[in-house]
Amino acid sequence: MHRLSAIVIAVAVAASGCGGRPAEQSAAAEKSVTVYVSTDRVFSEPVLQAFEQKTGVRVNAVYDTEETKSTGLANRLLAEQDNPQADVFWSNEPVRTLVLKERGVLAPYESPVAKDIPAIFKDPAGMWTGFSARVRVIAYNTSRVTEADAPKSVLDLADPKWKGQVAIADPRFGSTSFHVAALYVALGDDKADDFFRRLKTNGVKIASGNSVVRDMVVRGEVKAGLTDTDDVNVARQGGAPIAMVMPDKAGMGVPVMPNLVSMMAGAPHPAEARQMIDYLVSPDVEAMLAKSEAVQIPLRSSVPGPANLPRIDSFTPMTLDYGKVAARVEDVTRRLQTILGL
Amino acid sequence: MFAFCCVSPILFMLFGSAGSGSLMTAVFSLADERQRSLMGNTLLLGAGVTGVAFCVGVPVGIILARCDATRIWLARMLLALPLVLPSYVLALAWIVLFGARESVLVYGIPAAIVVLGLSLYPIVMLAAEAALRTLPARLEEAALLAASPVRVFVKITLPLIAAPVSASLLIVFVLAISDFAVPGLLRVRVYTTEVFTAFASLYDFRLATMMALPLAGMAAIASIAALACLQRPLIGRADRGQAGRRWNAAAQRVAAAGALLGSLAAVGVPIGAVALEAAGGRSSYADALSIDAVRNSILWSASGATLVVSIGTLLGYWRAKAARGAARLAEGLWVTLFAVPATIIGIGIIALWNRPGIAGAIYRTDAIVVFAYCSRFLPIGALLCGAFIQRVTAGAEEAAIVSGASWTRAFTKIVIPMSGRGLAAVWLLMFILMFGDVALAILVSPPGESNLAVRAYTLIANSSAGDVARLALVQIAITVLPLFVIALLARKQVRA
Numbered sequence: 001m002h003r004l005s006a007i008v009i010a011v012a013v014a015a016s017g018c019g020g021r022p023a024e025q026s027a028a029a030e031k032s033v034t035v036y037v038s039t040d041r042v043f044s045e046p047v048l049q050a051f052e053q054k055t056g057v058r059v060n061a062v063y064d065t066e067e068t069k070s071t072g073l074a075n076r077l078l079a080e081q082d083n084p085q086a087d088v089f090w091s092n093e094p095v096r097t098l099v100l101k102e103r104g105v106l107a108p109y110e111s112p113v114a115k116d117i118p119a120i121f122k123d124p125a126g127m128w129t130g131f132s133a134r135v136r137v138i139a140y141n142t143s144r145v146t147e148a149d150a151p152k153s154v155l156d157l158a159d160p161k162w163k164g165q166v167a168i169a170d171p172r173f174g175s176t177s178f179h180v181a182a183l184y185v186a187l188g189d190d191k192a193d194d195f196f197r198r199l200k201t202n203g204v205k206i207a208s209g210n211s212v213v214r215d216m217v218v219r220g221e222v223k224a225g226l227t228d229t230d231d232v233n234v235a236r237q238g239g240a241p242i243a244m245v246m247p248d249k250a251g252m253g254v255p256v257m258p259n260l261v262s263m264m265a266g267a268p269h270p271a272e273a274r275q276m277i278d279y280l281v282s283p284d285v286e287a288m289l290a291k292s293e294a295v296q297i298p299l300r301s302s303v304p305g306p307a308n309l310p311r312i313d314s315f316t317p318m319t320l321d322y323g324k325v326a327a328r329v330e331d332v333t334r335r336l337q338t339i340l341g342l
Numbered sequence: 343m344f345a346f347c348c349v350s351p352i353l354f355m356l357f358g359s360a361g362s363g364s365l366m367t368a369v370f371s372l373a374d375e376r377q378r379s380l381m382g383n384t385l386l387l388g389a390g391v392t393g394v395a396f397c398v399g400v401p402v403g404i405i406l407a408r409c410d411a412t413r414i415w416l417a418r419m420l421l422a423l424p425l426v427l428p429s430y431v432l433a434l435a436w437i438v439l440f441g442a443r444e445s446v447l448v449y450g451i452p453a454a455i456v457v458l459g460l461s462l463y464p465i466v467m468l469a470a471e472a473a474l475r476t477l478p479a480r481l482e483e484a485a486l487l488a489a490s491p492v493r494v495f496v497k498i499t500l501p502l503i504a505a506p507v508s509a510s511l512l513i514v515f516v517l518a519i520s521d522f523a524v525p526g527l528l529r530v531r532v533y534t535t536e537v538f539t540a541f542a543s544l545y546d547f548r549l550a551t552m553m554a555l556p557l558a559g560m561a562a563i564a565s566i567a568a569l570a571c572l573q574r575p576l577i578g579r580a581d582r583g584q585a586g587r588r589w590n591a592a593a594q595r596v597a598a599a600g601a602l603l604g605s606l607a608a609v610g611v612p613i614g615a616v617a618l619e620a621a622g623g624r625s626s627y628a629d630a631l632s633i634d635a636v637r638n639s640i641l642w643s644a645s646g647a648t649l650v651v652s653i654g655t656l657l658g659y660w661r662a663k664a665a666r667g668a669a670r671l672a673e674g675l676w677v678t679l680f681a682v683p684a685t686i687i688g689i690g691i692i693a694l695w696n697r698p699g700i701a702g703a704i705y706r707t708d709a710i711v712v713f714a715y716c717s718r719f720l721p722i723g724a725l726l727c728g729a730f731i732q733r734v735t736a737g738a739e740e741a742a743i744v745s746g747a748s749w750t751r752a753f754t755k756i757v758i759p760m761s762g763r764g765l766a767a768v769w770l771l772m773f774i775l776m777f778g779d780v781a782l783a784i785l786v787s788p789p790g791e792s793n794l795a796v797r798a799y800t801l802i803a804n805s806s807a808g809d810v811a812r813l814a815l816v817q818i819a820i821t822v823l824p825l826f827v828i829a830l831l832a833r834k835q836v837r838a
Contacts, residue, residue: 034789041800060790063800065780075541075685076785079692083702085789099545170526172543208526333543337376342531 394459
């Protein structure tokens with residue numbers, strides 16, 4: 001027991017000696033920037049590593065988990081608001097960024113590199129800039145559904161012929177919360193309420209996340225589900241029997257979710273923060289993300305997009321005021337808790 | 343230290359929330375039928391999981407305790423493995439094993455009860471085994487002269503191990519009602535989701551804090567009920583060389599073989615299902631193997647466990663000496679504090695420490711993670727330490743003091759050694775729980791640093807089921823290694 005005790009004590013002492021970050025201690029000698037990242041780590045980490053190699057600026061990254069597995073980085077940013085630790089926030093969907101903007105956590109910065117990004121994907125006040133987008137899609141199992149029979153509109157999912165064969169992620173969290181709020185803004189409350197009531201009557205299955213929806217479609221547990229482009233692509237790369245449809249191309253438009261990058265108010269390293277933002281909104285990063293498994297669609301039509309997805313200027317995106325969508329999230333969450341019985 | 347570590351972050355959040363309209367929102371929500379339904383599901387889940395953990399953990403703990411420690415060290419380690427597996431992974435294994443059919447067997451409250459129960463039973467098992475090993479053998483042997491083994495078990499053995507087992511069952515109950523991942527995957531609507539929604543969907547700290555009060559209330563009521571039913575255990579001496587009754591050699595061989603087979607089933611089936619799923623993955627196993635993350639996991643958890651047991655031992659000693667009313671009040675408070683969701687504690691810690699000056703300097707180091715672990719787990723650590731220290735006879739300690747030993751000497755030479763096995767089990771449990779922590783680490787770990795659990799969860803976000811399974815296997819392997827080393831060392835110490 002004495003040797004065991006000694007080992008335990010030694011470990012504890014060693015751990016207590018492990019403190020502080022080399023970047024913090026040698027800030028004068030080595031530049032650093034702290035980035036909080038909600039975009040999936042498998043896609044974002046290589047981008048940040050490339051920034052380090054290119055600029056020599058050390059990146060201290062904090063990554064996020066899937067939205068239903070932890071309360072996430074947005075809460076950390078809000079909690080740290082009075083003494084910010086982060087310089088930059090890189091989000092993979094608009095809602096979190098717009099909540100932070102509303103709470104006064106962000107600082108304005110309009111990157112000169114982003115001049116050719118369409119204005120609809122930039123905040124007029126300069127609080128955030130969009131780049132590389134995902135799209136909300138209808139995924140379907142190719143063993144059970146032909147391309148011709150696949151639903152073409154989100155509203156088709158409430159058709160009785162899909163009874164018990166549709167899954168969506170919990171609409172209170174993540175990109176699904178953005179999508180449902182966008183539907184309420186686009187359709188109006190009455191039509192949107194009616195749609196979700198019919199979806200409930202149709203036996204829609206509520207999964208814990210977009211990747212779970214995708215897995216349910218792959219397994220054939222359901223024929224179709226609402227998810228994101230990157231989720232479907234990951235499964236397709238693995239040879240799974242799954243394909244996707246961009247919904248409502250001919251109707252209300254396809255929901256587009258750009259990545260958003262913002263500078264934090266009171267950022268400890270503002271110069272490096274601006275350097276990071278300039279890098280993230282550059283055509284090079286859009287090209288990287290297009291080529292990755294994330295298959296993110298560049299917002300610049302001049303940048304080559306993923307081979308198996310249409311370009312941003314080839315379909316009609318849902319006309320969205322991201323601010324209005326974000327403002328509806330709380331109300332829509334409460335409505336859907338009642339309608340869907342969550 | 344207890345007030346500083348555990349109480350201050352929660353009080354900070356409570357006082358910051360009480361003045362807002364969130365308190366009234368939370369109060370009125372209790373009158374809402376939907377909320378009451380969610381609370382009913384949560385209570386049912388908690389009670390069911392506790393029942394499963396008791397039915398599995400106590401018999402297995404007894405079997406292990408009746409065998410020589412050197413025979414069953416491997417079986418014990420394997421049987422404890424489900425606690426190491428992330429509960430989310432066990433739920434995935436459940437879905438894989440039973441197919442993704444829409445059935446009450448696969449989804450729903452019964453399924454969640456079984457999955458969580460099988461995940462948490464090792465807590466009860468470890469507590470029961472540690473308690474039985476220090477139970478004076480002569481108490482049972484004397485009773486066996488006049489009563490049947492069953493009567494002795496019911497009237498002597500169970501009451502004597504009731505304190506630590508009850509403490510472990512309370513921990514299981516609180517962990518069950520606090521879990522979000524398993525109910526989410528198995529489509530069970532529970533109250534925890536309300537707290538989670540307030541954070542992750544509405545970004546309303548005050549509302550989340552107030553919504554956590556019913557959860558804390560459930561834990562408080564459970565602890566009061568448990569303490570009311572608990573008979574005060576007899577205080578026995580744990581003489582060295584006499585501790586715990588053992589079965590004869592033949593019975594031990596059979597029990598050890600049975601434990602090993604059972605452990606292979608308990609662990610092999612879910613891990614096998616995960617491994618099957620992992621066959622379809624494409625990511626490299628090396629993706630999750632970050633030396634920094636492994637180092638952080640081990641060092642943060644070991645430091646946190648040591649700090650919790652150190653302070654918990656003193657708190658447990660106080661509890662053992664305190665008047666009955668004060669002791670029960672303390673135990674109720676500890677259980678209630680543990681029911682507070684980790685995220686609330688994390689946000690409270692950020693608010694308290696993330697400020698200019700020395701506090702901010704500490705906030706930016708790894709030490710803040712250790713403090714966060716202490717805040718979260720010290721209440722149950724104190725509860726468990728107290729349960730084992732309570733069993734140390736007062737006579738031995740008093741005899742030492744009367745003979746001229748200082749309090750410190752009597753404490754370190756009598757109390758600590760006599761409760762050593764139990765404290766070691768508490769340390770191990772704390773280490774395992776901290777090793778798997780995501781909720782706190784993701785909130786307070788310094789930028790650029792993370793532990794293995796956070797790394798795994800950030801990498802699995804939106805990965806395929808196969809890749810999730812691969813990362814889970816890596817996490818299991820990394821978690822098992824230090825436990826295997828500790829088990830080997832402890833086995834050698836016992837033989838020596």
